[in-house]
Amino acid sequence: MYQQAAWVISVVFILFVIFVFLYVVAHSGQRAEYEPIQKKGYRIRNVWFLVVIAAMGLATFYTLRDLPFERPAHAADPTVVQVEARQFGFVLSRNEFRVGEPIAFQVTSVDVNHGVGIYDENMELLAQTQAMPKYTNTMYYTFEKPGTYQVLCLEYCGIGHHVMTATITVVPSQEGEGK
């Protein structure tokens, strides 16, 4: 979902920028006095500045409310899973979960830096954190659909980086137990 948003926003803005640059090229031929252009330009720039600042402010306000490293409210008592990354594989203390079960992945590494990325069946990246030697990053995630998920290494760790995968199975939530 965020991927889609990033893509659409980027494409729209880049097209806008292309338009502006081409517009200026198209109007570059006939020479006019600079002073009036500067005067008008600075006025436009002030408006542009306010627009950019406002857009950034709004984006900051909305996106900082939903930080992935904070424990979500519904995950007060999560299932704790140890994830240990090493060249070149993952060891998960558990790899079968239920839909709706809040999980806290406690991620670390025994050798170099790795990454833990959780992919769904459509190979869409859902969540990630870094796996670091000597540190434990806690990543909260709650699966919404049953299925087979994959873990891919998301930090370059050497020659076997691309073979570093693991699987996670998510089964439907049981009656009364699912949240």
Next chain:
Amino acid sequence: MEANVRKMTALYMFVSGIAILLMMVLGLLMLLAQGKMIPLGQDTFYEMMTAHGTFMVGAAAFAASAVMWYFLRQYVRLSFPIFVTHFVLFLTGAVMTAISIFVFRFAGAWTFLYPLPAMSAGMWGKTGASLYLIGMLLIGVSFLLLYLDTSRAIIREYGSLGHGLGWPQILGKVKGYGPPPTVVASTMVSIVNLVSLTVGASVLVMSLINLFQPSIEMDPLLAKNLIYAFGHIFANSVIYMGVIVVYEILPKYTNRPWKSYKIFLIAWNMSTLFTIIVYPHHLLMDFVMPKWMLIIGQVFSYLNGLPVLVVTAFGALMIVYRSGIEWDMASSFIFLSMFGWVAGVIPAIADATIVINHVMHNTKWVPGHFHMYMGVGAVSMLFGFMYYFIRGNERKIGYADMVSFWVYTVFFLSLCGTFLLSGKVSAPRRWAVHFPEWVPYDRMGAVFAVVIIAAVTVFLYRFFVSVIIVQAKQNIEVGPRA
């Protein structure tokens, strides 16, 4: 003297140009491998990836530093022997890293993230790793020397680095314009790179010690912070050096002034500060980092976009608008570079947003944005400079060049598009072998890369041939002294 300066500058541009071309070929090979069109061993892939990253950033920075030097010397007294030393030291370091990669199979990536150089899982040994780290150290020292000299010269001419950044004008103590834009930009780059290179050198030395004395360990999170601080600042400095071409050339082509008025100076001061402090946006997925640092990483990355979006790019648009500018290769590349910079900032800002980074960090989205920023932005500045450098020889520059320019523009943007699309569908970066879902984008990218390489060959051929002719004419221009 002037003849020597021109010769040396031409040499810088030529060496970097050839390196960039060769690395583009490696880029093509990587795409062909990911697209399953050629069999490339995974070890070879990661070696190429390491070489491509190291030498692209290295060569672009190397060339950009020559551009900065070339123009800055109009205003301050720079040391030519240092310019030559920088060249020699850099090449020595580059040769060492090349040997470490292609002979000793070092493939720890240009980020040499601790403790990977010392823990290769058997792919490379201590010799390879130490050669790479020492080579990088030499490269770092070569740049350090250059920036020490530029700082010294700026301080001597203007009183202090603060004066170079126009503080008296910003504070209203002195009326009128600040130092010429070239000086302001050079001051900014000198400051940020003295920081980045010191940080980089210290982490390189610590990695080297750890390599030979594994019991002496570094904190891996500290190492990561240092490495990304170095890498971010240094890679970004390329475009801040390159933009000097824009400040020097556009006023000449449009016959309009580009002055250091107050907002311009404020923008450059913002860039100086933000470029140094935004690097935590590379560590947004390290949840153990202090929360405030990650939030700074996001908020200041946004703000870091302001100087270019609102001041620099806007200034370039304004100076060109209804100016009667002549569109030749140099001015076209310069204008393109401003576009590439702005366009590349957009996906970068998106990715600096923590919630987006959570699902796009280390996907191909990241090379997507920095290829736009580097390839369409910074490298265009370098090509623009090369064409500016050989002007006076226009008779020879013709159809093939202009066609190549448009080919480069369109296909480089398309190449970035394939990277961004791969990122959108969650393809990780730095994977030697791709899942079938991602292969179509790699194949498209490979086709675009072939065309880009052809265009770049034309640019370099023209530069090479023309430099020899212009050199023979000893056609020298001396800039004014401030």
